[in-house]
Amino acid sequence: MPSELDLRNLPGYRWHPNGQSAFSGDLNRLYHALDAMFVRWARQASADEMLFPIFISASELDKLDYFRSFPHLATFACALDPEPDNLAAFAKGTGVSEAGEVALTRTAPIKDALTPAACYHVYIHLQGSALDGPRHFTTRCTCFRREAYYAPLRRQWSFGMREIVCLGTSDEVKGFLDSHRTRVAAFFDKLGLDIAWSAATDPFFNPSGNPKLLAQMLDPVKTEMVFEGELAIGSVNFHRNFFGETFGITRDGKAAFSGCVAFGLERWIYAWLRRFGTDAAGWPDLDALGAL
Amino acid sequence: MPSELDLRNLPGYRWHPNGQSAFSGDLNRLYHALDAMFVRWARQASADEMLFPIFISASELDKLDYFRSFPHLATFACALDPEPDNLAAFAKGTGVSEAGEVALTRTAPIKDALTPAACYHVYIHLQGSALDGPRHFTTRCTCFRREAYYAPLRRQWSFGMREIVCLGTSDEVKGFLDSHRTRVAAFFDKLGLDIAWSAATDPFFNPSGNPKLLAQMLDPVKTEMVFEGELAIGSVNFHRNFFGETFGITRDGKAAFSGCVAFGLERWIYAWLRRFGTDAAGWPDLDALGAL
Numbered sequence: 271m272p273s274e275l276d277l278r279n280l281p282g283y284r285w286h287p288n289g290q291s292a293f294s295g296d297l298n299r300l301y302h303a304l305d306a307m308f309v310r311w312a313r314q315a316s317a318d319e320m321l322f323p324i325f326i327s328a329s330e331l332d333k334l335d336y337f338r339s340f341p342h343l344a345t346f347a348c349a350l351d352p353e354p355d356n357l358a359a360f361a362k363g364t365g366v367s368e369a370g371e372v373a374l375t376r377t378a379p380i381k382d383a384l385t386p387a388a389c390y391h392v393y394i395h396l397q398g399s400a401l402d403g404p405r406h407f408t409t410r411c412t413c414f415r416r417e418a419y420y421a422p423l424r425r426q427w428s429f430g431m432r433e434i435v436c437l438g439t440s441d442e443v444k445g446f447l448d449s450h451r452t453r454v455a456a457f458f459d460k461l462g463l464d465i466a467w468s469a470a471t472d473p474f475f476n477p478s479g480n481p482k483l484l485a486q487m488l489d490p491v492k493t494e495m496v497f498e499g500e501l502a503i504g505s506v507n508f509h510r511n512f513f514g515e516t517f518g519i520t521r522d523g524k525a526a527f528s529g530c531v532a533f534g535l536e537r538w539i540y541a542w543l544r545r546f547g548t549d550a551a552g553w554p555d556l557d558a559l560g561a562l
Numbered sequence: 563m564p565s566e567l568d569l570r571n572l573p574g575y576r577w578h579p580n581g582q583s584a585f586s587g588d589l590n591r592l593y594h595a596l597d598a599m600f601v602r603w604a605r606q607a608s609a610d611e612m613l614f615p616i617f618i619s620a621s622e623l624d625k626l627d628y629f630r631s632f633p634h635l636a637t638f639a640c641a642l643d644p645e646p647d648n649l650a651a652f653a654k655g656t657g658v659s660e661a662g663e664v665a666l667t668r669t670a671p672i673k674d675a676l677t678p679a680a681c682y683h684v685y686i687h688l689q690g691s692a693l694d695g696p697r698h699f700t701t702r703c704t705c706f707r708r709e710a711y712y713a714p715l716r717r718q719w720s721f722g723m724r725e726i727v728c729l730g731t732s733d734e735v736k737g738f739l740d741s742h743r744t745r746v747a748a749f750f751d752k753l754g755l756d757i758a759w760s761a762a763t764d765p766f767f768n769p770s771g772n773p774k775l776l777a778q779m780l781d782p783v784k785t786e787m788v789f790e791g792e793l794a795i796g797s798v799n800f801h802r803n804f805f806g807e808t809f810g811i812t813r814d815g816k817a818a819f820s821g822c823v824a825f826g827l828e829r830w831i832y833a834w835l836r837r838f839g840t841d842a843a844g845w846p847d848l849d850a851l852g853a854l
Binding site for chain 2: 284286288290291292293294295298299301318319320321322323324325327328329331332337338341342344345346347348349350352357358360361362365366369370371372374378379380381382383384391395412414416418427428475476
């Protein structure tokens with residue numbers, strides 16, 4: 271295993287210092303092969319495959335108390351007020367500064383945030399519906415989390431997240447999460463990947479003042495797949511009936527329970543490169559490996 | 563052919579009034595089958611497949627004069643100033659109004675815009691490089707264009723765009739564009755799709771004052787694939803050496819020429835549903851149809 275992963279001259283990889291990665295060649299193929307494996311796992315649970323947009327309306331996120339819990343992570347979609355004089359003033363303005371900053375003129379009302387977590391789309395989509403059995407979904411979405419600093423593959427402003435989601439009774443969701451944890455753990459064993467399963471909490475703003483954090487600490491609901499003792503490349507999450515209550519989704523007349531298994535694509539690539547090296551000739555066949 | 567396309571109760575389709583679409587089921591499969599066909603066409607040109615992020619740094623877009631030419635279309639990524647009191651003020655604030663608007667407190671400097679066109683990433687990526695032969699690339703990116711109004715599938719704030727891009731000498735690029743136009747036209751014939759090829763210009767802000775528009779009108783460089791006389795579902799674009807000059811990309815010691823073929827995924831789905839109806843049982847096999 272390489273002692274340090276040097277991404278600077280890796281063919282097919284380009285780090286964007288604004289917290290993003292670009293891929294081509296073998297790395298682009300690896301990205302899609304990993305995602306295809308997650309999709310095969312999702313299909314075994316008969317999950318519906320969904321394609322969601324990048325924006326989530328702020329009023330939906332507000333129902334989750336997102337802006338009070340995670341104001342530091344949020345990214346918003348912002349455009350100029352389309353009034354012609356305002357656009358003209360911007361177009362004639364000073365443009366972009368040497369520090370790369372744009373001076374906006376008057377902005378239009380902000381109504382949308384960029385997706386913070388792929389599975390939020392699913393609960394919003396199902397809002398107000400009554401489920402007559404357990405339901406499974408999968409989606410991959412680019413997710414956005416503003417951070418104090420960024421690091422290639424490991425900590426990005428935007429990154430790909432594949433999720434497999436279950437809604438149903440408490441037992442149905444717990445059974446789903448258990449079976450997926452078992453499957454993923456078996457895959458890590460087969461891969462020889464150094465993963466510890468570790469209870470975690472969400473990165474709340476102002477944690478000491480947040481009753482939700484206390485609830486998470488008393489009864490852990492998030493278990494992370496932690497690579498080499500420090501990097502969470504995925505997580506298994508039990509939300510109880512929080513989303514069901516928030517969005518009026520019922521199962522057998524009561525608020526539905528939900529849970530999800532989430533995979534961070536760029537972090538999986540990081541772990542893969544650490545484990546198998548940067549030369550694709552030495553990589554195992556993911557299609558064969560993932561067929562569990 | 564249906565006289566009007568009713569998307570309201572179409573299974574697997576959900577319109578988000580903020581100018582976006584969500585897909586599942588047959589429509590999600592159609593989306594990916596169309597994109598897979600474009601990728602097969604790109605592979606026949608030995609195109610490198612690239613995966614780019616959503617943000618483009620404002621200073622790169624500024625080199626293209628983007629903000630002066632298209633201020634009305636631009637969407638920016640905006641986050642709060644991370645200073646703790648500022649975040650706390652936002653978190654304690656009034657939240658989201660009944661009109662769905664978020665009142666931000668102080669924002670961090672804005673340095674990034676959301677991708678307006680997929681192929682921009684390619685030229686920025688190649689910045690400062692010398693090409694020793696024609697090069698081909700393909701990428702699909704979610705693109706963002708603020709509009710005065712939105713309409714399902716036809717006019718969206720964000721939409722999927724697949725592009726096949728060529729850089730090289732003028733003749734190499736023209737040859738690439740000609741052969742792709744021929745291929746796409748043959749596909750439309752096979753499909754029985756009502757498409758007119760029509761010269762077009764970019765939607766410049768303040769058009770009468772923009773010399774770039776005049777240049778485009780005198781020597782058309784954009785040809786659109788116009789469905790039913792009104793909806794551009796794709797375009798073939800010859801950029802001359804504009805991107806080569808702007809980003810210092812050379813071919814044989816001179817500024818490289820470039821061109822691209824662009825496909826708007828949601829609009830292709832619109833045309834497909836108009837042509838073949840909303841019932842997937844009546845859809846032709848895209849894999850067979852697209853093998854030209």
